[in-house]
Amino acid sequence: MAKKRKQAPKPEEEEDASDNEIGSDSEQQQQAVKEDDDMNEAISSEEEDDGDNDAAPEPITPAIQSSSITSDGRYHNKQRLLVLSSRGITARYRHLLEDLRTLIPHSKKESKLDVGKNYSGSGAGGGYGAAINEIAEVRGCHTVLFLECRKRGQDGYLWLGRTSHANSSFSQDGNNAAAKNHLMISGGPSIKFHITNIHTMDELKMTGNCMKGSRPILSFDKAFDTVDHLKLVKHLFVDVFGTPRGHPKSKPFVDRVMGFYYADGKIWVRNYQILEETAATAKEAHSQKKLTGHAHSTSLIEIGPRFVLNPIRIFRGSFGGQTLYVNEEFVNPNVIRSMDKKEKGEKYVRRKGAERKRKMRDESIVVPNDPLADVFD
Numbered sequence: 001m002a003k004k005r006k007q008a009p010k011p012e013e014e015e016d017a018s019d020n021e022i023g024s025d026s027e028q029q030q031q032a033v034k035e036d037d038d039m040n041e042a043i044s045s046e047e048e049d050d051g052d053n054d055a056a057p058e059p060i061t062p063a064i065q066s067s068s069i070t071s072d073g074r075y076h077n078k079q080r081l082l083v084l085s086s087r088g089i090t091a092r093y094r095h096l097l098e099d100l101r102t103l104i105p106h107s108k109k110e111s112k113l114d115v116g117k118n119y120s121g122s123g124a125g126g127g128y129g130a131a132i133n134e135i136a137e138v139r140g141c142h143t144v145l146f147l148e149c150r151k152r153g154q155d156g157y158l159w160l161g162r163t164s165h166a167n168s169s170f171s172q173d174g175n176n177a178a179a180k181n182h183l184m185i186s187g188g189p190s191i192k193f194h195i196t197n198i199h200t201m202d203e204l205k206m207t208g209n210c211m212k213g214s215r216p217i218l219s220f221d222k223a224f225d226t227v228d229h230l231k232l233v234k235h236l237f238v239d240v241f242g243t244p245r246g247h248p249k250s251k252p253f254v255d256r257v258m259g260f261y262y263a264d265g266k267i268w269v270r271n272y273q274i275l276e277e278t279a280a281t282a283k284e285a286h287s288q289k290k291l292t293g294h295a296h297s298t299s300l301i302e303i304g305p306r307f308v309l310n311p312i313r314i315f316r317g318s319f320g321g322q323t324l325y326v327n328e329e330f331v332n333p334n335v336i337r338s339m340d341k342k343e344k345g346e347k348y349v350r351r352k353g354a355e356r357k358r359k360m361r362d363e364s365i366v367v368p369n370d371p372l373a374d375v376f377d
Contacts, residue, residue, distance in 0.1 A: 075246035079239060082141035082163070084110035086128070090153035095200040097147055099305045103258075103271065104241065105213040105249040108139050113146075129319030133187065136163035143239050146319075147195075155333045156198070158309060160236050161190025164318050187318035191236060193267075193309040194330065201304040208273035208301035210256040215243040217254055217274075223262040229314060229325040230262060257300060265329055267309040272300040 083101055085093065089112075101107050115131045132144055146159040164187030218241060224234040241258055243250045259270045278296045279285035285295045314325040 075244065075248070077244040079106060079143065079244050080139070080141040081107040081240055082110060082132070082136050082139055082144045082146075083107045084113055084132070084135070084144075085147040086149055087112045087114040088153060089147065089149040089156075092198055092200065093147055093149055093153065093156055095202065096198050096305055096307065099201050100145065102212065103216070104145075105243055106247050107145070108141055110135060110139070127319075133164045133318055143236075144190075144318075145240060151334070154337075156195045157312075158193040158195045159190060159319065160193070160240055161188055161315070161318055162236070162239070163187055188316055188321060189232060189236070189324065190315045190317065190319050191233060192312045192315070194312055194333070195307055195309055197306070197308040199304060199306045204302070204304040204306070206302045206304050208275075208303035210273050210303055211251050211253055213243075213249055213251045214253045214255050215245070215250055216241065216256050216258045216271075218242055219257050219259045221260060221262045224260065227262070229311070232314060232324075233267070233311065234260075256303065265310070265327070267311070268306075269309065270306050271303045273303050275299050275301050 081104055083097065083104070085097055089097075101109060113128065113131060113135075115128060128146070128148070132146060136142075136144055142162060144159065144161055144163055148157040148159065149155065150157070218238060220234055220237075224230045237260060255274050257272045257274060259268075259272065261268045261270070276296055276298050279288050288297055289295050310330060311325070311327050312330050313323055313327070316322040316324055
């Protein structure tokens, strides 16, 4: 049998085959170049990782910080307030202190403080400041509300400030005694107020009421955002009167408002209940919605207590240190009492002087003898 001859490929088929071979060669070259690039990138990334490990860590970006600010509802802000008074306070101040303890669930009660001026604690100042800082460190408190009475209860002074324990918690070198003493001295800031016009809850007999342990809404006057020293006062008020979220003794409700208003150079403090009332009938609801745009009405009813704070001095440290602000318009109550006594003394002197003048006038008036007085005798 005759063998079949292989037919020679046509010119078009030869061109297609050559094109396929050329395309396969180019694809293999591109794949090899790609593999080389991947190897180079992997080597460069390993070198960068090694360099980053040797170098200092990069600072946290603001985006990461903002994600950590969001609250998860847990008890993270573990602020504790130490509430105490000096010995010799009157019943009015004692009732005010008890009302404040009721309104501040994150407070810790302490007995009356009785120390002399020569008390020198652990070498960090003396007097009330050293004793209060030691008590705050033992009780683990960050802020202090201290009510001091002088002149047998006539004058009341309210101290608010951050203790040395609050600042020492940020110190990394906890074993350094010198650093601890420095923080004990430089803790703060602290503010001294003169407290007047005190009215307690029982005295006011207000109809307002709120749940014990509820978190308040702190309302500040616009002056607290414009006046320099009031900005610092605002931060301390937030630390003292603002209940931390998730505190074990607090309730997850907001049913009261604490207002701080600045007028006549003084801070006026008020406490109100947030009362929401719904209409009893559909007609009342319609009229209420027509007036306010809501079917329910919201009003504020005062609970108490109420008092007025006159800032005297702001210290950089805890109960002492460098003076940051001085109220030049403040007049010491002792000066006022001495002026009142002086005025009463001057009144007495004027009255006695008038008596002497009247007596001298009466003596100077002499009736002359009438020669005809005894004619008809």
